[in-house]
Amino acid sequence: METRLSILFYGKKTKLNSEKTLSIYLRVTIEGQRFEVSTQRYVETSKWSVEAGKMKGNSGEARSLNQYLDNLKQKVYSYQKNIAQDGQIFSKETLRIKWYGLEQHTHTLVSVFTQHNDQLKSLIGKDNSKATYTKYRTTLDHTISFLQWKFKRSDIEISSINYSFITDFEFWLKSVQNCNHNTTIKYISNLRKIINLCLKNAWLNKDPFVGFKMTKKEVIREILTEEELQSLISKDIQNIRIRQVRDIFIFSCFTGLAYIDAKRLKRSEIVIGLDGERWIYTQRKKTDSPTRIPLLPVVQEIMEVYKDHPQCLNEDCLLPVPSNAKLNAYLKEVADICGINKYLTFHIARHTFATTVTLNNGVPIESVSKMLGHKSIKITQIYAKVLDRKLSEDMGLLREKFAAIDQKKNLKAAN
Template sequence: MNNLLSILFYPKKTTSVKSTAAVIYGRLTYNGKRIDFTTSRKIDIKNWNTHSNNAKGNSDESKSINRYLDSIKAKLYNIHDRLIRDNQTISSKIIRDIYFGKGEEERMLMEIFQDHNDQMKKLIGKGYTKGTMQRYEACKNHIENYLLYSYKKKDIPVQEVDHKFITGFDHYLKSQKDCAHNTALKYIVNFKKIIRIAYANQWIDRDPFFHWKGTWKSSEREYLTDMELQKMAEIEFDIPRLDLVRDIFLFCCYTGLAFADVKKLSENDIVIGMNGKKWIKTKRQKTNSMSSIPILEVPEAILEKYSDHPQVKTGKVVLPVLTNQKSNAYLKEIADVCGIKKNLTTHLARHTFATTVTLSKGVPIESVGKMLGHKSLKTTQIYAKVLDEKVAKDMEALEQKMRQQK
């Protein structure tokens, strides 16, 4: 196994131009990764043999230097052999640190990740949400599986994470876990935070993400058209669970509330606005920003429909919302019944509110952003799609004006 380890010595001149004195440095290379260290010995540069990497001649000084360098090399090889015998993790840094008597234990990647997640759990509701926690837990599980798949290990020193590890993780997520590009990128961004923690604490001496750059792919966000919304609203369901999920979905379509926000919506979140009508004023669970939404006829009718529901009568919520998992499963059934070919999810309702219900009807993007609870207009602009239907109406209006001018 010694062929994996390479040790050589080289002189490094002092800063003085006139001086020929040089400090002798050692270079450890293991599996292509190298690390340098000083031997604290000096030599006149003209007495160094660049081919044999040692001192020239048979002088007492040269013999002393060469004996010293040979002893360093022997000790380094002994450390390397001992690590192999003990089945320990090996790296050039580990070998160097053991030689210099550094007793600091190598920080392990998965231990750092677990510490981060444990700390995050304590801050749920105090800056972090359960959803964020779940994403980091999922990311940690993916890293664990990637280590077993590619490295046949349960954990590695965080120092061993390099650019190859990151790109390999990206490939693993897409090829083995069938993650879409943006989904894989989200996991890598989560992982990047863990590595930055290690870098900030000086557990690693370089940032492996320095040369990594991820780019998001723009994706078409699906939404329902007016005709599809009407079809869903008019259809009658004999199965109560489908009727309930359809109503909650429509409520989100006409309020723009995310699923997590409609699930926690209470009477305290419904107030009378300046215009004398009912408004929803609630803080988004994801960003803690305020959403201000006038209640239209459709959502008001849905609130009235479920006002006598046992869950609502407790006073904690205004709608009996099922879990996100069940809602998404039942929405697939609803789509089949309604003849809608799109992939219905609870979040598609928010897209529908932003496009079909508001922006396409001429509601200013600033107002839409306020209702969606966006902190930045850039976020709202993601939804700012001009629908074909609106383009057709605008062109019809233009055509009519042109006829009148003739």
């Protein structure tokens, strides 16, 4: 059967060129699969014919460029013939190997990364979540863009990756993509998994990450104080939509559930524990860790309010949780109504549960870690640091108060 093949040249605006200049790309489509590569040629936008896929006119410049593009087209046909003569199927992958002069057994970063992501995608809902697949897909997109920026190519041999490659990727993420430090480290951590895969398969002799620091900067996590939490609970809110969002937020403040876990929570996941009280028995979506949370009175009151809500009855969910975007937008109104001068997001509820509600009231950190569904207690210890910082701030205010009292006493003694 004859292979479906189409060859197209098109112009693309890039950040490196002015608005009036196009970078010319070659696109080869084989059985619906695209292989694209830069021709390393540029032309003014007004001189490029989109319909013809070549430069307009009959000037020396136009003849030279169009001849070069014709040669590239013939190069594709020549590779198609060579691949067929070698007894191989002409495909996007076999053309890519020929184009870059790679041998069949040579492993490349993008091909390994793509295979890894394809496996992740096929396991969504089984071993991985869609969010996990998305973050690796985004990292791959960044990697390809970096290769174009640094090497003017869309792939690179695994054996060519060294320490300089990693540091240059870090620089590109921070400068060109304008990523902050912690986001940059997240992307590099995803890349590191691919590199570790190559090391385990002996496709790479030396770990390029040796000596590279992967430390994230500490992020100050916002939490609600007991006073702010009480203000939320006691505030009489007339608007049904705002009151519903407030109640769902309070529910998370006293259970520690992340948004997706609160959204997915079923009535059947409320069970009677060994103590005869009601508990939440569920699996945390992010880590797939079991989560066991005893229900406090305020939580049970909220559950009672929404037990006959149409959304809960129709979807067999515990609470009528809206989309994350809507919920966070409404939380701004909740903060204004309750007089809370903080930028409220739903995840603050989880932080508040870990600190103000549990650790601050003497619940052992081991128990808090289990209720949060953390795989490591080191993650939970971050919240203990938050309390230490809060304690330091409170003691600072206390010192100022005592200093003011001492100053008054000294003034009286002097008089």
